[in-house]
Amino acid sequence: xxxxxxxxxxxxxxxxxxxxxxxxxxxxxxxxxxxxxxxxxxxxxxxxxxxxxxxxxxxxxxxxxxxxxxxxxxxxxxxxxxxxxxxxxxxxxxxxxxxxxxxxxxxxxxxxxxxxxxxxxxxxxxxxxxxxxxxxxxxxxxxxxxxxxxxxxxxxxxxxxxxxxxxxxxxxxxxxxxxxxxxxxxxxxxxxxxxxxxxxxxxxxxxxxxxxxxxxxxxxxxxxxxxxxxxxxxxxxxxxxx
Amino acid sequence: xxxxxxxxxxxxxxxxxxxxxxxxxxxxxxxxxxxxxxxxxxxxxxxxxxxxxxxxxxxxxxxxxxxxxxxxxxxxxxxxxxxxxxxxxxxxxxxxxxxxxxxxxxxxxxxxxxxxxxxxxxxxxxxxxxxxxxxxxxxxxxxxxxxxxxxxxxxxxxxxxxxxxxxxxxxxxxxxxxxxxxxxxxxxxxxxxxxxxxxxxxxxxxxxxxxxxx
Amino acid sequence: xxxxxxxxxxxxxxxxxxxxxxxxxxxxxxxxxxxxxxxxxxxxxxxxxxxxxxxxxxxxxxxxxxxxxxxxxxxxxxxxxxxxxxxxxxxxxxxxxxxxxxxxxxxxxxxxxxxxxxxxxxxxxxxxxxxxxxxxxxxxxxxxxxxxxxxxxxxxxxxxxxxxxxxxxxxxxxxxxxxxxxxxxxxxxxxxxxxxxxxxxxxxxx
Numbered sequence: 001x002x003x004x005x006x007x008x009x010x011x012x013x014x015x016x017x018x019x020x021x022x023x024x025x026x027x028x029x030x031x032x033x034x035x036x037x038x039x040x041x042x043x044x045x046x047x048x049x050x051x052x053x054x055x056x057x058x059x060x061x062x063x064x065x066x067x068x069x070x071x072x073x074x075x076x077x078x079x080x081x082x083x084x085x086x087x088x089x090x091x092x093x094x095x096x097x098x099x100x101x102x103x104x105x106x107x108x109x110x111x112x113x114x115x116x117x118x119x120x121x122x123x124x125x126x127x128x129x130x131x132x133x134x135x136x137x138x139x140x141x142x143x144x145x146x147x148x149x150x151x152x153x154x155x156x157x158x159x160x161x162x163x164x165x166x167x168x169x170x171x172x173x174x175x176x177x178x179x180x181x182x183x184x185x186x187x188x189x190x191x192x193x194x195x196x197x198x199x200x201x202x203x204x205x206x207x208x209x210x211x212x213x214x215x216x217x218x219x220x221x222x223x224x225x226x227x228x229x230x231x232x233x234x235x236x237x238x239x240x241x242x
Numbered sequence: 243x244x245x246x247x248x249x250x251x252x253x254x255x256x257x258x259x260x261x262x263x264x265x266x267x268x269x270x271x272x273x274x275x276x277x278x279x280x281x282x283x284x285x286x287x288x289x290x291x292x293x294x295x296x297x298x299x300x301x302x303x304x305x306x307x308x309x310x311x312x313x314x315x316x317x318x319x320x321x322x323x324x325x326x327x328x329x330x331x332x333x334x335x336x337x338x339x340x341x342x343x344x345x346x347x348x349x350x351x352x353x354x355x356x357x358x359x360x361x362x363x364x365x366x367x368x369x370x371x372x373x374x375x376x377x378x379x380x381x382x383x384x385x386x387x388x389x390x391x392x393x394x395x396x397x398x399x400x401x402x403x404x405x406x407x408x409x410x411x412x413x414x415x416x417x418x419x420x421x422x423x424x425x426x427x428x429x430x431x432x433x434x435x436x437x438x439x440x441x442x443x444x445x446x447x448x449x450x451x452x453x454x455x456x
Numbered sequence: 457x458x459x460x461x462x463x464x465x466x467x468x469x470x471x472x473x474x475x476x477x478x479x480x481x482x483x484x485x486x487x488x489x490x491x492x493x494x495x496x497x498x499x500x501x502x503x504x505x506x507x508x509x510x511x512x513x514x515x516x517x518x519x520x521x522x523x524x525x526x527x528x529x530x531x532x533x534x535x536x537x538x539x540x541x542x543x544x545x546x547x548x549x550x551x552x553x554x555x556x557x558x559x560x561x562x563x564x565x566x567x568x569x570x571x572x573x574x575x576x577x578x579x580x581x582x583x584x585x586x587x588x589x590x591x592x593x594x595x596x597x598x599x600x601x602x603x604x605x606x607x608x609x610x611x612x613x614x615x616x617x618x619x620x621x622x623x624x625x626x627x628x629x630x631x632x633x634x635x636x637x638x639x640x641x642x643x644x645x646x647x648x649x650x651x652x653x654x655x656x657x658x659x660x661x662x
Binding site for chain 2: 502529534547
Binding site for chain 2: 133136137139140143144147148150153156157160161163164165168169171172174175176178179
């Protein structure tokens, strides 16, 4: 009975996650604080970009999580469509507003960084445009959840939207590259080649910041999922009484 | 399937069918462009391809909630969904009928409207081809959006919010096919979007429709 | 060729509607589904026609041989009666047989638009679609609503004729409809008990 799917049962999920919430909060705040304080106060200024480069410790992790939150929603949606685990559907729903927040942080920090570097807060650069499109996808996804009263139907339709949206978001990502040359620098940490463009002095606190953002996402996601589960239980209890 | 396409076409031409409304809306959008940015021919001719595509796209948007809503309200959709025809076939027929009654008229209407925006002479053919190849994608994507919002009363605004981001690649390649020096490559990419939408989306749309009819 | 339903339970929007419904119908049978509003008559018919999936239990029915008539009549108001009939005959791949249409007395209405029909006339046209479909299993939701005596008698005769030819009819109605030797199913007797737990969010304690 040691299947991972047993946590798809709401009661089991609530019992298990309750034990992790405290440690997760401590761990995510500690990691995030380490990364940010180290990054902001104990790293040298970049020889070209000066101290403005330090916004990287907010910008890169939030941009990464803005996309990862959507990918997590896609996975959770597929689990709902295939295995019909209610917790999975609620987790996808719970992730969306967190994803929106990360997207907004990435865009705001990007704008603040862009002004001194490119001389403009905003440009229709492929990456910036892709994030704008991602933000609209998040809004559509949330709006569809809100518009449907039947919760199972809402879970079905939003999952389908998430699936189709992922494909079209990817298509858009490549389409904008034909349409505009970018200002944005290439990725700092290419996963494929493994060649880092960033010196260790900057990179290690960045790793902490990224880890902190990942932990913060997991913590917030569990918190929101737990709230959503409680909300569903209240609705179910109310429906039972009438 | 042909029966559904035929019926939808005659419904579009019938009273309150919306075919003329769609084209008229396109006309108004295009006429409003010089009101908004001024009558200078050089500027207008520069933005004409993009404006015509955006106009066609918005006019398409306007017609989307009719795809399933009327059939849903009068019980026809229940009857069709339980009739011995596959739901994917129904969805494909609906999308094709929508293209014939919306995408095709808009493609034809775009040519005289290009004249109003001083579209450069060399771009008429590319405008025609890009709309002809691109608008089927809009119909299939729109049919998908219409199926998602089927059970939502007054879901028109939500439908727009869901469908517009899905229109992005079509719009980008559609306009590039007119203004990019290498027209054919952009047309090919646009065709890929249309073919992909037509081949894959009906299955997903049928899934959404099946859920919405529960 | 039968319809068999075994221990069927269906819920809508997480709320259980009915549970433990079982029945079996064979050629020539009719089932009259009764019960107050909200007891799940429409839900049962939609489940039989495959539109709603059951929570538990099984439904055995030939989907391709079934036709479902909801309380809406599936009529296009911008098309004439004739055009409406032609459309459905093409969809079901069956020719428009005059004999099929006679009982519904549609001849004088053929050139009228759907929007100009009275409620009773619409219902007649809606039922004509059922006859056109040629399906063996008729699933009729409240077919006698807004029908006058004469047309109700005609509908009864039509159902009898269909049964004589080996068809099966499931009718939901809270009005009087006369179906000789019909089985009846009163859904108010199948209300799920309060303890019945279909919602996974009610399990356990937290």
